[in-house]
Amino acid sequence: MTTPLAYQTGFGNEYATEAVPGALPQGRNSPQRAPLDLYPELISGTAFTAPRHENRRTWLYRRQPSVVAGRYQPYSQSSWQTGGDRSVALPPEPLRWHPMPMDAAEQVDFIDGMQTLAANGDAEAQTGIGALVYIAGRSMERRALVNSDGEMLFVPQQGRIVLTTEMGVLEVKPGEIALVPRGVVFKVGLPDGVSRGYACENYGAQFRLPELGPIGSNGLANARDFQAPVAAYEKEEGGYELVKKAGGRFWRAPTSHSPFNVVAWHGNLAPVKYDTAHFMTIGSISFDHPDPSIFTVLTSPSDTPGTANCDFVIFPPRWLVMEDTFRPPWYHRNLMSEFMGLVYGEYDAKPGGFKPGGASLHNCMVPHGPDEEAFDKASNADLKPQKLDNTLAFMFESRYRFLPTAWALSSNSLDQDYADCWAGLKDQFRK
Numbered sequence: 126m127t128t129p130l131a132y133q134t135g136f137g138n139e140y141a142t143e144a145v146p147g148a149l150p151q152g153r154n155s156p157q158r159a160p161l162d163l164y165p166e167l168i169s170g171t172a173f174t175a176p177r178h179e180n181r182r183t184w185l186y187r188r189q190p191s192v193v194a195g196r197y198q199p200y201s202q203s204s205w206q207t208g209g210d211r212s213v214a215l216p217p218e219p220l221r222w223h224p225m226p227m228d229a230a231e232q233v234d235f236i237d238g239m240q241t242l243a244a245n246g247d248a249e250a251q252t253g254i255g256a257l258v259y260i261a262g263r264s265m266e267r268r269a270l271v272n273s274d275g276e277m278l279f280v281p282q283q284g285r286i287v288l289t290t291e292m293g294v295l296e297v298k299p300g301e302i303a304l305v306p307r308g309v310v311f312k313v314g315l316p317d318g319v320s321r322g323y324a325c326e327n328y329g330a331q332f333r334l335p336e337l338g339p340i341g342s343n344g345l346a347n348a349r350d351f352q353a354p355v356a357a358y359e360k361e362e363g364g365y366e367l368v369k370k371a372g373g374r375f376w377r378a379p380t381s382h383s384p385f386n387v388v389a390w391h392g393n394l395a396p397v398k399y400d401t402a403h404f405m406t407i408g409s410i411s412f413d414h415p416d417p418s419i420f421t422v423l424t425s426p427s428d429t430p431g432t433a434n435c436d437f438v439i440f441p442p443r444w445l446v447m448e449d450t451f452r453p454p455w456y457h458r459n460l461m462s463e464f465m466g467l468v469y470g471e472y473d474a475k476p477g478g479f480k481p482g483g484a485s486l487h488n489c490m491v492p493h494g495p496d497e498e499a500f501d502k503a504s505n506a507d508l509k510p511q512k513l514d515n516t517l518a519f520m521f522e523s524r525y526r527f528l529p530t531a532w533a534l535s536s537n538s539l540d541q542d543y544a545d546c547w548a549g550l551k552d553q554f555r556k
């Protein structure tokens with residue numbers, strides 16, 4: 126029996142945690158000699174002068190500082206691509222991928238098992254996101270990853286991931302999500318063997334909770350339901366391989382010690398996890414179907430107010446009670462581009478065609494909406510209160526058009542017949 130992990134709660138708090146009592150200095154951050162002769166080290170996730178409500182930084186008290194590492198050599202990870210690849214001819218129609226096969230992943234770890242399906246923006250300009258899938262079967266034992274290109278949002282779909290980070294350990298199961306800030310070293314254990322999930326690599330502003338406007342002071346994702354790790358350091362001696370992602374390139378360096386050597390830390394830059402079962406879902410209790418922005422869990426703003434670099438949106442289990450209403454999504458074309466995935470169950474707009482582990486991409490102004498089956502069902506349904514249960518779809522929604530990678534467009538998983546799901550929507554105009 127292993128004891129369950131301990132967590133601290135809240136989002137963007139001034140957390141404070143020590144694995145050894147007395148390891149945190151009191152009343153100052155960088156005393157002449159820190160308690161227990163640990164090295165103080167600052168990690169800032171925003172510019173020093175970012176507005177106070179956005180400013181994120183954490184003080185780490187560690188056995189050796191991060192500068193202690195061997196020489197970097199190039200490392201090859203060609204399926205994890207960064208930013209929009211403009212050399213790929215973007216098909217103008219809706220795109221969908223069947224679930225990616227998991228059978229060849231036993232020997233692959235989380236770093237090598239990452240594959241970019243689509244991306245936009247430019248990591249160097251701190252804009253845009255990558256939409257990735259990971260399929261991996263091997264835990265990272267003495268290997269760690271640090272991503273200086275962006276924050277990572279993980280959405281496990283099959284199998285738990287155990288995220289060992291500089292700030293401590295998070296265990297994340299399907300239905301939960303995790304955020305690892307840019308530049309924080311982590312490794313991923315896979316206690317359930319071959320596992321699959323989605324990732325958003327956010328090159329832009331950090332994810333935060335959305336404004337609530339007229340909703341008020343409670344609702345959607347509540348800050349207290351986020352969990353950050355408590356300080357934990359590895360006691361075993363021995364080296365690591367540190368893999369670093371910077372400017373879309375990968376590097377590896379040997380270290381003589383574990384990078385997970387932080388004995389205490391305090392600050393508001395921390396990895397967190399969140400169970401989507403705690404999302405307080407809001408919908409219409411009269412008629413019509415609200416915009417899906419009502420389902421925003423986290424948002425990464427761009428420089429234009431209300432026009433996100435990325436909104437992370439979920440479609441969780443919920444009651445549908447609207448009267449005289451077509452309840453699934455309406456047919457639409459949007460400015461914002463939509464990458465979607467399905468963790469489990471069925472998605473109401475595509476009850477048969479969209480499978481857990483699959484993905485869809487509806488870019489700026491690409492028309493989409495319920496397939497023929499969903500349209501027929503919803504147009505004829507008896508509109509009594511209905512529970513959409515056992516379902517969790519999500520969307521990475523971005524102001525920037527997603528460019529699929531060459532790999533994604535040539536993959537056997539690309540659904541060549543996606544457009545056929547609407548072909549039977551005939552002219553039913555009654556003159």
Ligand SMILES: O=C(O)Cc1cc(O)ccc1O
Pocket residue numbers: 414415416417453454455457463474487493494520
């Ligand atoms: O396209 C989709 O399925 C996502 C979506 C859902 C919804 O209820 C309204 C708009 C929208 O883009």
Ligand SMILES: [Fe+2]
Pocket residue numbers: 457463487493
């Ligand atoms: Fe949509």
